[in-house]
Amino acid sequence: MLFTETKYLGYKFPEPQYLGAKYIHRGWIAQYIPDNVETVLDAFSGSQSIAYMFKQLGKRVLTNDFLSFNNMIGKALVENPRYILEKKDLEILFSGNSNPIEFNLMENLFSGLFFLPEEAAFVDSFRSNVMRLDNSYKQALALAVMCRSMTRKVTMGHFAHTQALAYAADPARIKRNRSLIRPLKEIFIELLSEYNAAVFDNFQKNVSYNKNILDLLPQLTDVDLVYFDPPYCNSHADYQSFYHLLETFVEYWKNKEFVNGTKRYAPKKYSGFDKNSEALGNLQLMFERAAHIPIWIVSYNDRSFPDIDTMIKMIEPYRHVKVERKLYNAGRGGKGSVAGSHEILFVCTTK
Template sequence: MLFTETKYLDYKFPVPQYLGAKYIHRGWIAQYIPDNAETVLDAFSGSQSVAYMFKQMGKRVITNDFLNFNNMIGKALIENPGHTLEKEDIDILFSGNTNPVEFNLMEKLFSGLFFVSEEAAFADGFRSNVSRLNNPYKQALALAVMCRSMTRKVTMGHFAHTQALVYAADPARIKRNRSLIRPLKELFMELLPEYNAAVFDNFQKNVSYNENILDLLPKLTDVDLVYFDPPYCNSHADYQSFYHLLETFVEYWKDKEFVNGTKRYEPKKYSGFDKNSEALGNLQLMFERAAHIPVWLVSYNDRSFPDIDTMIQMIEPYRKVKVERKVYHAGRGGKGSVAGSHEILFVCTTK
């Protein structure tokens, strides 16, 4: 199916600011999706841009990510059949902190680190009101838009550095990116129309999961195609270190220790794909547990571990595999996508 052949193309996915997002590769990936694939799984959904493309194609979409802030995007834009945030919802979200004793985590952890005190307190107040919205899709949409607002306020759009407020006081950086000094509330209101407009119903029973894919795969039946975009070891594979603040905001941890200069939560959630010592065995296990799914598309990069030949050797016991390549002419940031490297797509079909 060509990406342009869909009545849902008028809906636009909000441009992500996410390391390794496949947003720019959607059209390239789409050409390898067979017409008869009706139910598709996006196993490592991240920003949800590929899952959203599947939804635009009219597919029944199962999307999954082990980080809950990514799952919230999936709930808001993939599973959600049509609920948007209206004025009365915004009034609730912006109505002040309803429980400052319980909702003070952002100010306690990140004030003076990523946000000035007033902004961190505003984020706590917003979070205290999310549960007051009248359905889970509105709640997910509120969290998704606020998380995106937070990345807009931080140089590089991630939280694995301690220079956010230093950069926000630098006139040269502010000139290039005024979002560094704009209030979260203002950024939220600017982004919200784009997110509301991205909500649509493709009349399929789409669902978003928040599980480790190794646990989820055995539970799924009648899936025609799976898209795997695992973390690329050696290329910014530890997403929890880059986006810990967003996960902390969504989960609102009460049972974590917060460590190092960036106040990352500990213990981290188990990935199984972000360390060289674990990735090889878990990739093998993943392919084994996906054996019942006829077609696999596997995104990868030629600078990652394990290497391309090893990946092929792991796939070949289960599927015929063809390797497609797309060169990076300029660096994109994250996942080894530097100039001269290749984005890889393993197209895996039944023998």
């Protein structure tokens, strides 16, 4: 399949800033999607760039991620057929805090750590008004754009360090990235135009799930192809540590501890794929529970655990396996994508 042969190509996914995102590999992955595939499951959707690509290809897309902030992107840009944020919605979102007693979590946790107090208070105020929007897709879009705004404002785009404000006061870093000193509201408005423009209807009943994939797989029927991009152990697999602030913002936790210097929430949600001690058994279980889906495409990296041969041995009882490789000429960050390593696709078809 040629990626250019689709009437939805004119829509553009807003470029993500997400460790391990497969955004740069969309065209490469697309060539292994058969034309006759109708329903596709993106099992570990992360940034949602590949799920969005499937939508562009005219497929019915079931996209899933166990983290809520990723699910919001899927709901906003994959499941959402037409709803965008308009001027009247922004007036609601940017109005004063509708419940300052309940909505002060970001200011209490992250003032002086990732944001100046006035910016943290703005985020709380914004979050207090999200539920005042009259449509769940608009709510998801608002949350997705604000999450992206926060990653743009913080150096390195993640929250596993404690140097955000020090970096934001460094003239050399500011010269490279002026978003470090721009107001979040300004960044949000700039990004919103990209997100609004990315909303389209491919006339399929697309769904964004927020589940552990091991629980979701047995519930799904009539799926033609599943795309697996699991966390790569040994290669920044702990997404909750990197993006805890975004999950805290979306979930607006009231029953969590906040630990370490970064104020990461505890306990973390159970993944089952981010620790070497658990990944092997859960990958085996995942393949077992996907046995009813005819075609599997599995993204991987040759620096990860388990190794490529072990992955092949786990897949072979269920499917024929063909291994495709793509060399990284330069490091991109996250999931083992360093210069000299290979992005791997296991293309798995029925025996």
